[in-house]
Amino acid sequence: MVSVRILQHILFWSCFVALYAIKNMLFAGPSDLAYPPVERFFRFLLSELAFLPWKIIPFYFLFYYLIPNYFRQRKYVVSLLYFIGVLIVCLYGYRSMVTPLSGLLYGETPDFNVYSAERLLYTLTDIIPALGLAATAKLLKGRLAFQRKEEALRQEKQIAELNFLKAQTNPHFLFNTLNNLYGLARKNDRHTAPSILKLSNIMRYILHECSASSIPLANEIKIIEDYIELERLRYNDRLRVQFERQIDDPQHPVAPLILLAFVENAFKHGAGEARFGIDIDIALQLQSGQLDFQITNPCEGEAAEFLTKGTGLSNVCRQLELIYPDRHQLEIRPEAGKFSVYLSIDLRQHEG
Known part of the structure; x- marks a missing residue:
């Protein structure tokens, strides 16, 4: 069961990275268009893999820790503070990959401030979809689990009530019939x-x-x-x-x-x-x-x-x-x- 879940997560992130690489292919800049399509795709794929840890960290933090331990306990202020803190760490971690990755892929360092407000905002729009998926998936999963539990409890209650009604009906039937037999026996019928x-x-x-x-x-x-x-x-x-x-x-x-x-x-x-x-x-x-x-x-x-x-x-x-x-x-x-x-x-x- 655990191995199946791990495989599901690996498949999810593989599709996530591939889709982001395809998206970058569609909106590639002039410098990227100089490369052949296959090479360009693998460059974007490598870029997404390099940035992936800074999307995975907030995803699982939100999915397995923040939502179940704080958000569901109605600790909304603490949840928000934790969320902002992790998001800031991941933003700066993400941006720290830009310079070495630019040197690896293009052989040059960026000619702009990688930590500028504009660049941080751009990075935020790149991370947010992953966090949105995490929050939606976790809340939906919790809701479905709650509904399944409610349905199971409802069915158990119905079965218990039905068994109780049957337990009443059978003696009720037997009692009435025995009364009839008693009447026959008294008359030596x-x-x-x-x-x-x-x-x-x-x-x-x-x-x-x-x-x-x-x-x-x-x-x-x-x-x-x-x-x-x-x-x-x-x-x-x-x-x-x-x-x-x-x-x-x-x-x-x-x-x-x-x-x-x-x-x-x-x-x-x-x-x-x-x-x-x-x-x-x-x-x-x-x-x-x-x-x-x-x-x-x-x-x-x-x-x-x-x-x-x-x-x-x-x-x-x-x-x-x-x-x-x-x-x-x-x-x-x-x-x-x-x-x-x-x-x-x-x-x-x-x-x-």
């Missing part, structure tokens, strides 16, 4: 043993498969069917369930237990409260990654209002917000004599 067997299959599914972030839709449909059969054992002929399915891809991934939660809610508050025949209508459609789910159950009086505030529904609504943000629509309608849920999810972006 012959369906008690088959109901326990079906419940064990459902719980095995919940424990072993639903820890994943997604499962095939076919698995969710199978567990819904098993749950409906479990409820049929309880309600016998009183229960009439219409479960319509139009699925173009049974293996399409979907978050586990989302649909089952609405079905369980319909039986708990719909079938459980009904005094006569129980009609529950379920429609599930998946076409080209668009999932549409609708369930309607009977509900009387104040129970419909209570349904919208239960723990089960609250949990599944929050799970939808976490798993499918901006990609789902949920409509819950407590109406006269019935309770309906309409759910639409765009699964095309959900890869599990």
